[in-house]
Amino acid sequence: MYDHGKRSVRKRTFAALTALLFAVYALGSAPYALAEDGAAAISGTTFQLGESVDAAILIDFETGQVLYERNADEPRPPASMTKLMTEYIVLGLIRDGKLNWSDVVTVSKEAASTPPDGSQIYLAEGDKHTVEELYIAMAVGSANDATIALASHIAGSEAAFVDMMNAKARELGLSTARFTGSTGLQEDTVISARDLAKLARIILQEHGDTFLKYSSITQYKFRERDKDPMINYNWMLEGNKDVPNFRQYVYEGVDGMKTGYISAAGYCFTGTAKRGDRRLISVVMGTDSMGERFLETAKLFDYGFNNFEMKTVVQQKSTIESVETVKIKKGVKTEVPVVTESDVTFLVRKGAEPQIEMTNLDVLPPEELVAPIPAGTKVGSVTYVYTDGAYQLEKTVNLITAEEAKKGSWWRLLLRGIGEFFRNLFKGIIG
Template identity: 65%
Template sequence: MLKAKFSPPRMKSVAVAFMAVWLAVFSAAGAVNAAGTAGGEWVDNPLGLEVSSAILIDADSGQVVYEVNADEPRPPASMTKLMTEYIVLEEISKKALTWDEIITVSQEAASTPPDGSQIYLAAGDQHSVKDLYIAMAVGSANDATIALASQIGGSEAGFIDKMNETAKELGLTTAHFTSATGLLDTTIISARDMAKLAQTILAKHPEFLEYSNLQKYKFRERDKQPMINWNWMLGANKDVKNFKQFAYEGVDGMKTGYISKAGYTFTGTVKRGDTRYISVVMNTRSKEARFGETAKLYNYAFNTFEKKSVIAPKTVVETLEKTKIKKGVQKTVPIVTESDVTFTVKKNVEPKIEMTGHELMSDSELVAPIKAGQKVGTVTYTYTDDEGKKIDKTVNLIASEDVKKGGWFRLFFRGIGHFFSGLFDGIVNLF
């Protein structure tokens, strides 16, 4: 019987090589999980968010509550559609479009690449602006998005020019749009600018939430199934079997996104009581993770912070009770704040808030008649948090009552008085 001969050194080298390969594969897998996704590396942060970029702001004031690498321009994927949605709302407010207007689907829209979400439009189809808008807002339909873009800009390229012009007008310094849909990874914007865009939408067009909060929508009567909102985090989903694990009380918008270079992204908003936050997370692990990371932000905000009002609207500011005017029945006008001064501060910590500056218009700029509500200056308050970071809030000071223009007789004698007063002061100064 033949006995097989083994070479111990050779077997040892094979085993070592096998172990090396196994460890390399295991380590590589671990490194991917630790470092990020195909959309880029994650950034270390105190909350442990697995994101490349994120931000949370107060929707009313824009005050930043939390941020991670918020100024890096990154592909936003379908969050790009927030700019498209904003421009459509602007066109409607200007009467350039109406919700009931019928749009004939262009060949460009019908030729939208099949990858990604769509509602399967054909060239020549006719649908209302409202239906196409909901398809974009709820189903993230790329073909519906381009149909609207073509209608407004003449083509997607013409609309992209309008997107970039609008970004410049809004001060979105990192934004560069190359598509209306976000399918191209050459479109970039920072988390901070995306949050700023979202804040602008909610401030100027609160009706946006009527559409972003829809759980589902049947686009055509013949459609077998309705579109389902990609935002599984909607508070209204609390009783929906497939989504209730993601539902978060108070969430009513705004837009999800995904392409490989962006990773999974989400711009969200949540309101509880009188507090509304806007969040952005970029490059999360999965569809589900973008909602989980957002929930961490919301939990942190609601558990840690509260609103603190220093000044209510129409309040008299000490030392700034009135300002001089010219040619009025009165020589001065009483003034108040136009709006409130409110900061988001940590709970159970006495905030350090103080008036740090003011500016009143000169009496040569304030000439009667003066109307109640007319701007006469500004006042600035500064909140210093427990880490020493300073946050300023500036509000307008306005006239609290009307002041009529004085009659010629009154102004004539007032002028004489000023003349002799000045003459007397001049003589006194000679001695």
């Protein structure tokens, strides 16, 4: 069982240390810096999560910028948030044509033997359900038996599927992740808040529409004979706004992702919300109650949406003063204009005037740029550094040709070569 007494003593101690560290830090903190406990200082105001939160992180989906963090690199049990990796693997197999939503899964003995102390839909050995039905049961109802049924169907056994999970974690660079099961019931499955946020961002980048289609389902009746539908454990979903019991937790724009709870983990939640063109991803780990994880997540989302805005410092297809053209060989012209391939956008504090500096200009030499050269060809890159107090972020944008560089005719190249020969000869004589 979960020992609330030990957690409360530990958290009172943590709170006292937090207060001391923050007081020391505040004496010399810069805007948009991170305090020792992860509280972010913005223009003289402070933002802080409740002391019950063991670990947390808030990132911007588009840029990946970290807006807030607390103990974000400590590996902790994620409970059912583990299923995000299971869902990611399923979605990848479907995308690659190796699995179909309509495929029929025969429930294995392993899945039917799932311990009864967690969420499940009471599958029996030999039951037949589609991949889609089991996926929804996993995504909406966090059904452990449905999760193991999918894992066994895909890899032959849950153990073999766990090997796939750990291999995928290494591939994605999730250095703190160690999976020992597909469901998250195991206490020795661990991952950091930062790596969970990274995984969540990858899922949304690669499978956004499909993932959110299922994660935003508020309730789902698995079988026609079931008396009641399963209810999504994500009470923040905007679709719950008319449900009296959930109304206080509903947050505008929330459409995913995954809750979790075991006694070793506390109440956890990886969430995402979109407002306008901005999407945020948050992770909260180790709170003391089902509702608290959502209230703390709402604080993170409020902080991210209310205090930051996107600022474009370089427009797409802009000319860079220090490199308006690049020299080429064997073209009708000897140089071709270049522009930025994309814009350069940073997430900045609202009302801030950040310092933007161009660094690391890199352009290919003429010997590597031989006509004909199509428009849009990459010929270099330039890096911009954004500085706001103690905080720095850099972004690199490609430089591309703004127009086609056609190859010069043989007589044009011959005359140009003769001209260059005599110019060099003349320089040698007078030099």
